[in-house]
Amino acid sequence: xxxxxxxxxxxxxxxxxxxxxxxxxxxxxxxxxxxxxxxxxxxxxxxxxxxxxxxxxxxxxxxxxxxxxxxxxxxxxxxxxxxxxxxxxxxxxxxxxxxxxxxxxxxxxxxxxxxxxxxxxxxxxxxxxxxxxxxxxxxxxxxxxxxxxxxxxxxxxxxxxxxxxxxxxxxxxxxxxxxxxxxxxxxxxxxxxxxxxxxxxxxxxxxxxxxxxxxxxxxxxxxxxxxxxx
Amino acid sequence: xxxxxxxxxxxxxxxxxxxxxxxxxxxxxxxxxxxxxxxxxxxxxxxxxxxxxxxxxxxxxxxxxxxxxxxxxxxxxxxxxxxxxxxxxxxxxxxxxxxxxxxxxxxxxxxxxxxxxxxxxxxxxxxxxxxxxxxxxxxxxxxxxxxxxxxxxxxxxxxxxxxxxxxxxxxxxxxxxxxxxxxxxxxxxxxxxxxxxxxxxxxxxxxxxxxxxxxxxxxxxxxxxxxxxxxxxxxxxxxxxxxxxxxxxxxxxxxxxxxxxxxxxxxxxxxxxxxxxxxxxxxxxxxxxxxxxxxxxxxxxxxxxxxxxxxxxxxxxxxxxxxxxxxxxxxxxxxxxxxxxxxxxxxxxxxxxxxxxxxxxxxxxxxxxxxxxxxxxxxxxxxxxxxxxxxxxxxxxxxxxxxxxxxxxxxxxxxxxxxxxxxxxxxxxxxxxxxxxxxxxxxxxxxxxx
Numbered sequence: 051x052x053x054x055x056x057x058x059x060x061x062x063x064x065x066x067x068x069x070x071x072x073x074x075x076x077x078x079x080x081x082x083x084x085x086x087x088x089x090x091x092x093x094x095x096x097x098x099x100x101x102x103x104x105x106x107x108x109x110x111x112x113x114x115x116x117x118x119x120x121x122x123x124x125x126x127x128x129x130x131x132x133x134x135x136x137x138x139x140x141x142x143x144x145x146x147x148x149x150x151x152x153x154x155x156x157x158x159x160x161x162x163x164x165x166x167x168x169x170x171x172x173x174x175x176x177x178x179x180x181x182x183x184x185x186x187x188x189x190x191x192x193x194x195x196x197x198x199x200x201x202x203x204x205x206x207x208x209x210x211x212x213x214x215x216x217x218x219x220x221x222x223x224x225x226x227x228x229x230x231x232x233x234x235x236x237x238x239x240x241x242x243x244x245x246x247x248x249x250x251x252x253x254x255x256x257x258x259x260x261x262x263x264x265x266x267x268x269x270x271x272x273x274x275x276x277x278x279x280x
Numbered sequence: 281x282x283x284x285x286x287x288x289x290x291x292x293x294x295x296x297x298x299x300x301x302x303x304x305x306x307x308x309x310x311x312x313x314x315x316x317x318x319x320x321x322x323x324x325x326x327x328x329x330x331x332x333x334x335x336x337x338x339x340x341x342x343x344x345x346x347x348x349x350x351x352x353x354x355x356x357x358x359x360x361x362x363x364x365x366x367x368x369x370x371x372x373x374x375x376x377x378x379x380x381x382x383x384x385x386x387x388x389x390x391x392x393x394x395x396x397x398x399x400x401x402x403x404x405x406x407x408x409x410x411x412x413x414x415x416x417x418x419x420x421x422x423x424x425x426x427x428x429x430x431x432x433x434x435x436x437x438x439x440x441x442x443x444x445x446x447x448x449x450x451x452x453x454x455x456x457x458x459x460x461x462x463x464x465x466x467x468x469x470x471x472x473x474x475x476x477x478x479x480x481x482x483x484x485x486x487x488x489x490x491x492x493x494x495x496x497x498x499x500x501x502x503x504x505x506x507x508x509x510x511x512x513x514x515x516x517x518x519x520x521x522x523x524x525x526x527x528x529x530x531x532x533x534x535x536x537x538x539x540x541x542x543x544x545x546x547x548x549x550x551x552x553x554x555x556x557x558x559x560x561x562x563x564x565x566x567x568x569x570x571x572x573x574x575x576x577x578x579x580x581x582x583x584x585x586x587x588x589x590x591x592x593x594x595x596x597x598x599x600x601x602x603x604x605x606x607x608x609x610x611x612x613x614x615x616x617x618x619x620x621x622x623x624x625x626x627x628x629x630x631x632x633x634x635x636x637x638x639x640x641x642x643x644x645x646x647x648x649x650x651x652x653x654x655x656x657x658x659x660x661x662x663x664x665x666x667x668x669x670x671x672x673x674x675x676x677x678x679x680x681x682x683x684x685x686x687x688x689x690x691x692x693x694x695x696x697x698x699x700x701x702x703x704x705x706x707x708x709x710x711x712x713x714x715x716x717x718x719x720x721x722x723x724x725x726x727x728x729x730x
Contacts, residue, residue, distance in 0.1 A: 080507075080547065081591075082285045084554070087463060091518050094465070 161233045175206035178237035178246040193226040288420030288460040294449040403438040419460040432470040440478035455508045462515035503545040517558035524563035550594045573624040627673035643684040658697035668709040675715035682722040
């Protein structure tokens with residue numbers, strides 16, 4: 051403040067006061083600016099932190115959703131694959147059934163050729179005798195085949211005895227095989243406790259089962275994934 | 281209602297007086313109109329505008345503001361008369377000063393770049409006042425809105441010219457504009473990375489306030505300049521990358537210690553301590569060593585006990601800083617202190633250097649880490665700008681090393697320190713000559729053994 055030799059008049063007082071006011075204002079504005087700068091910086095840091103946190107969260111959520119979608123996709127694919135496999139299996143099964151039923155129908159016609167049928171019966175009986183390996187056996191056939199069976203049994207017994215074994219084969223007439231067996235004989239021993247079922251239908255079943263591999267190959271070709279053939 | 285802090289705050293007596301003069305200076309608008317530089321429409325608008333200004337200053341509505349803004353910017357592009365330009369800028373500044381909304385509109389309305397270009401053109405002319413006024417307006421708009429892709433480098437180029445001026449008022453206004461501009465984060469990184477010349481000039485301004493004994497020409501008080509420059513540095517240290525490099529490149533910490541010790545005004549101390557807090561918080565590793573060497577803790581001690589600090593923030597800052605530094609220095613042994621001193625390059629005589637026991641204990645450790653310490657000493661010797669104490673101390677330390685570790689002679693020769701020490705025997709400083717001689721003596725002693 052200037053050195054004064056007399057009291058200040060109003061104007062001078064006013065101007066001095068203004069100067070002081072301006073000075074205080076300036077100081078206050080400077081301090082206010084400092085505070086504002088600090089506040090701005092803190093805000094920026096906080097904001098950056100929050101943004102980073104949230105964007106990490108969003109990223110995680112997104113990854114999770116992507117994974118879920120992937121899993122769903124995979125499940126769907128595998129379900130469809132399974133379904134189609136089942137369909138293929140079913141179709142193949144139907145085809146096999148057709149083959150077997152056709153075979154059965156053809157088999158039903160076999161007894162019509164008498165000569166052939168007789169020959170077949172002889173061989174069936176011999177096979178049964180050999181398997182049973184017993185002195186006394188009972189032979190049963192269809193009612194319709196009775197005569198052919200009797201003749202065949204006689205022949206079979208002769209062939210069997212040639213090998214040096216004795217056998218007495220009795221054709222049982224009171225309990226014939228049902229017609230549904232399509233032909234052939236059932237030979238039993240030991241008081242009907244053991245029997246060899248050489249009916250045509252039993253043989254058909256056996257061979258159907260045994261021939262499945264060849265059937266598969268003929269009908270559907272080999273499996274593409276198969277590696278070993280020996 | 282408490283008024284908000286304006287984005288661009290420039291208060292300088294010379295500047296304001298000049299502005300008042302320009303405001304009332306008569307400009308021959310009719311003359312320009314006749315010369316075809318100003319269209320009759322624009323003339324009319326200008327007259328309306330002047331009338332409105334006189335009747336109700338600073339009460340401009342929204343659309344009329346943007347009209348006048350584009351009018352003023354358009355005129356400033358076409359006219360080249362200095363008086364007219366000054367007048368236009370003063371009018372523009374009156375419109376937008378401290379008015380955040382107006383700044384926003386200015387940033388939005390002017391077709392991209394036209395406003396910036398006009399201002400830059402003003403800055404690149406020879407007139408100080410015009411350039412500074414344009415810089416101030418630009419700062420006000422940029423800080424408010426952060427124009428994306430703004431060419432800070434160009435602004436700094438113009439400002440750095442003003443910083444080197446002889447007139448303290450010009451320097452003062454330039455620093456104040458920087459105070460406002462540096463509030464934007466990108467501005468700080470651009471300044472530090474791309475315009476080192478500008479930062480250098482800023483630090484020079486600060487140095488001149490301490491070193492120079494001449495009375496400042498002009499009306500700006502030294503503490504005010506110190507406050508403003510350190511404020512700019514404070515803003516710079518908010519970026520971690522800058523905080524780490526600032527001292528290494530410009531050596532500001534010792535300067536700030538000197539200023540803080542001698543300061544009369546509290547706000548200077550306040551801003552200096554705030555800067556140190558920033559540097560420690562954001563880039564502690566880089567700055568701790570230098571702070572300890574520059575005796576910052578001692579300075580803080582005197583501040584805390586000597587003066588009664590009135591500002592609450594300042595008191596808490598001083599306490600925080602003192603604690604942090606104490607934490608670091610407490611964990612250091614004498615050897616670590618020695619390393620710190622060496623790393624900062626400012627070796628001084630301390631009891632550790634003279635003590636025989638110290639050297640005996642630590643001579644082995646000087647060989648650690650591929651002879652790191654020896655290399656550092658060699659670096660200190662090789663630095664062209666080293667002061668005499670540092671040179672003398674380095675020579676002395678090297679002598680101790682060679683004396684207690686005879687194998688070291690070979691290494692010292694390999695690193696080139698031997699040649700340097702021999703050269704230093706003819707140095708201008710007597711102390712350095714003496715120490716260099718002692719060092720050479722140690723190296724030569726028993727040389728026949730190797």
